[in-house]
Amino acid sequence: MAQSLDRLKESPSQTAGPYVHIGLTPNFCGIGGVYQSDLGSAMVNDQTKGERIDLRIRVLDGTGTPLKDALIEIWQADSNGFYNSPAEMRGAADPNFQGWGRKPTDMETGICLFQTIKPGRVPFRDGRLMAPHITLWIVARGINIGLHTRLYFSDEAKANAEDPILARIEHRLRVPTLIAERRGDAYVFDIHLQGEKETVFFDS
Amino acid sequence: MAEPGSNHSPETGAFFQRDRQWHPPAFTPGYKSSVLRSPQKALLSFDNTLSELTGPVFGHALLGELDNDLIHNFAKPGESAIGERIIVHGRVLDERGKGVPGVLLECWQANAGGRYRHKKDGYLAPLDPNFGGCGRAITGEDGSYAFRTVRPGPYPWPNGPNDWRPAHIHFSVFGHGFAQRLITQMYFEGDPLIWRCPIVGGISNRAAVEALIAALDMQSTMPMDALAYKFDIVLRGRRSTLFENRPEGN
Numbered sequence: 001m002a003q004s005l006d007r008l009k010e011s012p013s014q015t016a017g018p019y020v021h022i023g024l025t026p027n028f029c030g031i032g033g034v035y036q037s038d039l040g041s042a043m044v045n046d047q048t049k050g051e052r053i054d055l056r057i058r059v060l061d062g063t064g065t066p067l068k069d070a071l072i073e074i075w076q077a078d079s080n081g082f083y084n085s086p087a088e089m090r091g092a093a094d095p096n097f098q099g100w101g102r103k104p105t106d107m108e109t110g111i112c113l114f115q116t117i118k119p120g121r122v123p124f125r126d127g128r129l130m131a132p133h134i135t136l137w138i139v140a141r142g143i144n145i146g147l148h149t150r151l152y153f154s155d156e157a158k159a160n161a162e163d164p165i166l167a168r169i170e171h172r173l174r175v176p177t178l179i180a181e182r183r184g185d186a187y188v189f190d191i192h193l194q195g196e197k198e199t200v201f202f203d204s
Numbered sequence: 205m206a207e208p209g210s211n212h213s214p215e216t217g218a219f220f221q222r223d224r225q226w227h228p229p230a231f232t233p234g235y236k237s238s239v240l241r242s243p244q245k246a247l248l249s250f251d252n253t254l255s256e257l258t259g260p261v262f263g264h265a266l267l268g269e270l271d272n273d274l275i276h277n278f279a280k281p282g283e284s285a286i287g288e289r290i291i292v293h294g295r296v297l298d299e300r301g302k303g304v305p306g307v308l309l310e311c312w313q314a315n316a317g318g319r320y321r322h323k324k325d326g327y328l329a330p331l332d333p334n335f336g337g338c339g340r341a342i343t344g345e346d347g348s349y350a351f352r353t354v355r356p357g358p359y360p361w362p363n364g365p366n367d368w369r370p371a372h373i374h375f376s377v378f379g380h381g382f383a384q385r386l387i388t389q390m391y392f393e394g395d396p397l398i399w400r401c402p403i404v405g406g407i408s409n410r411a412a413v414e415a416l417i418a419a420l421d422m423q424s425t426m427p428m429d430a431l432a433y434k435f436d437i438v439l440r441g442r443r444s445t446l447f448e449n450r451p452e453g454n
Binding site: 017021029061073083085087140145146201202203 | 247
């Protein structure tokens, strides 16, 4: 026997369930007057630097049916590639951009719309630059532990080709599952939870 | 930049690997909704990059006076929610046992009869006009938090022909990095429905289930007012950066 490492275990995850909106977007589900607005619903203001973009994201189940009770959070760098976080040690991020957003999928269409800016490039652990990307975290009824993935951009082919995370994907046919397609000022991104077109999800 | 309201410099080490045998797996067929919503391919593993090590921080200015008081935050002036009045309190810790200060905790729940204030909940138990069901708090310097609420009732749900959720409160927690993001559920000590629930049953390790059961805490009750339950939440710990990129040490 050796000494105990004296560590705790992480609290096990449980599904967010179908009524996640009550806690995380109460105004969206008709519970007014408790919070002024739903946290994470507005990501940019007039002063935010960078190119305005819309993200139109859907989450589809194993039959291809869009989830209408999912909730997505996104986390991204500012237009210069800095995160607005105390753990960002390289410099100060744009004070007019928190970098975090939260949206439920529409209860009719299943579309989740974020209005944000295109992020700059962020260095990988060894200093190489990663391609511009947005981190996504998806929770819903039927999802026992939140799913992590990334959204990359179809008009960043050169940067995507040298991205160290995309390079880790052994099955190259799966790389396009992480690339949102540009349509005008919007990027369209379908997340397939299961099946042939299954999106690459991360354990990081 | 330091944590708001803290004298500690931020930690930058990578997070401990998640123990995915301890968490429920994606596919737990006893919980039917998981069948078509679970990825079948392996997750892509890599050590945290800045995108996972960083995360949003929320200031105390966000909070309204009643945000952590579900008995009153939706109630008409002078009125309060109906049900067994309780205090739910505890600490947010990481796997090293350190309190995690300055993190946002959000909770939501059904009312005392097991009815949610949500248009998709058609359960025949009535809404309580003085209960909304959401609350939030930011942890103190030692990771502590507290809510005041009513104990939620169990409710039936369309899974098996006669499945009932145990009384529970949903919790959503931020850490200091986005990779610590966690949603879980708190259960109540002694509830016999816990061990019959297919959502709880997705967790295979008994000790892991017990980690989600809040203990009755008589020392934190308010006599003649409210009972208390203690619920600690543990987030991923993080590695030391001793030899990584700080030659001067931690």
